[in-house]
Amino acid sequence: MNQFVARLRTVVQGGQNGIAGYMLRGVSTSFLLQGFGLALVTGSSVLLARLLGAAGYGTYSYVLAWLEILKIPVAYGLPILVQREVAVYAGRQDWPLVRGLFTRLNQFIIVMSAVIIALAVITATFGIAGLFENAIERRTLFIALVSLPIAAFSAIRAATLNGLHLIGKAAFPDQIVRPSTTIVAIGILWLLGARLTAETAMIAQVTGITCAFGLGALFLWRALPAGFAALSARFETRIWARAMGPFLLHGASYVVWASLAVVMLGWYRSPAEVGVYRAAALAAGLSIFPITAFVATVSPLVARLYAEGDMARIQKVVSTTTLAMFAFGFCGVAGYALIGHWLLALVFGPEFDTGYWPLVIIAGGNWIFSGIWSVGVLLDMSGNQRFPAMAYMGALVVNLVLGVVLIPRLGLIGAAISTAGSWALAHMWLAIVVTRRLGIRPDIMRSLVWGAARFVGREHAKR
Template identity: 30%
Template sequence: ATSGIAALLLAGLIALLSPWIEESERLPLYIGCLTLPAFVVANTQDGIARSHDWMTLGLMPQFIIRQGLIIGFTAGALVLGFQLGASAAMAASAAAVWIAMLGQMLVLNRRLERHVEVGPKQYDLRGWLAVSLPILLVESFYLLLSYTDVLVLQQFRSSEEVGVYFAVVKTLALVSFIHYAMSATTAHRFAEYHALGDKARLSAYVAHAIQWTFWPSLAATLVLLALGKPLLWLFGAQFTAGYDIMFIAAIGLVVRAAIGPVERLLNMLGQQRACASAYAAAFVMNLVLCIVLVPRFGGHGAAAATSLSLVFETVLLFRIVKRRLGLHVLAFGKAS
């Protein structure tokens, strides 16, 4: 219901701003509004499934089935001779999101019927808001941190330079999938061991998650840096000019991977406000550094600003976990 209301409000905003929006952009935006409720429900179902340790049911519809449907729909449109554009791409995405979500809903409800006993419904709206709003801030600041460099770069540099930079950082961002995968598969375990009061097991599992985040991330980063030029060349020969930016951007990603999915650890253990504060501080730092560095150094300045902000965020999160939870969250070294 909330996402449906949000979609309607966004559609109204698009209609209100239509005189300033290109006609070719309006329909894709409206289709995006139609997609939003299904996308939100799918994310909710993903969380419910993972909380029951049903990883395949939680992750496959979003990351395998949905993507496969998008590829299939767009490929089918090409074969049938349709002109692919923003509207066709958004329509394919919308159809894929809705189909994957509905299929996941059917399977999830059947499993829940067998797994959860029927009982009276209870609601704790105040408690839910107290937990979820700080997490909403965490996710919001994370998204802002992810796109600040590109948005600021657009204000000061040509579209060609922005395109090169975007291709560079998004190629390198493949490393982030390792972090996401570990976050998605470990968060419910953090909550479980904490609820059981088993700090020794929690500490060991956190260390395990960090190791499996950092070392594969480091290896993937080295591979991408080694193959950076050929990968960028796939976008076009002119994109190889941004190869050296990859090395600057890689610093922040590797440093951040050194503490693993600690933001999920903080959220699961009731420290979501402290986590949100750390993300907010990193976002403000990134914005200020981008404004200072981008006009003079362009894409190199944007990459440096983001890497410095990620290093700052890593230090903040490390100190918060150490002070509030008493856990050592670093891929190397031992807890003192």
């Protein structure tokens, strides 16, 4: 990893105080936090899977999937807008606009959270559309709803810190504090003799979210300039509202797409299959976890370079990082193909080894994605956010159609095919859009040619 970051410094140029220094600090910090955080998240998931069993873990995962969908209007899409706008406003020291943006978003989150929670409670209480007729699922949902506004405010806080280039402080609460607190809460409940069920697991999760929000709010308060709270806010409400639409559509389509397989498995199949699929998807996600670290670091950088019109430097950053992501993704899918059966049984338990093929299929889709990973960042940070929104909407439709056809017949494998296939197709189309609209080649083939040319150039220079 240190060698790769050093290469980034050479490629991007600018010294410790320029872009290279930012990439060096940002990627290293984010990679470390993401890696440690992912280990904690995986550890808590494994712990819950073993303590709850496939059926109990399936119920917990099913409610979590619905919670992610319910959070769409308040916690998804908006952070991308905040990160982009804060990066621009802070760059020109326009703090009254930042203050105004916070005010409008807080108002929006409070009102929308109240509406969503009320509708969810009514739907679950009366079993509308046959949802949450199971008492355990219903009680677990009610507990989860407590975290909805907290998670929304936490997402805005993290996006703001990312926009201020404080990558470590943005990631630490959610990546480290939340899973750590969840694990501790599970341990305390176990020591107190509480019966571990989907409901108690959700209490632990809500506790972790709340603690992470508290620490993140402290980080944000200390990061903002002195006197920020006393500033007279300026508003560009219409501009923000117009930009918010595509971002919300983007976030909504992505979250529904990501949660659809779990929801449809819960609808058509058994809670045990939901639990197995959730475990397989979690393991498959490990094959591309560095992408999250690079997204957090590269996004505000791309926004700044695009505003400066420096497309050549953006291309160099994209080519360098794509090579690393593609290699990591290949190692992941190859490793899962070889030892996936053994790994699932060893880590999650013998009843989870039926997730082998979903694991391999989803990891394969992730590998394709790793070769064009930057397309969403490039379009979102350049003001072309409507294209990712369109792509994820298309992925959602494809995922839904394939899921309806395949899941009742193939179960876990059908869910994996519909998820991985729709994900890969959406990003292939976005790669074409990036090339045509921005003049940047985000694909692995361009990165391989670029890398080979640099290698040949260095060898020639040595002679």
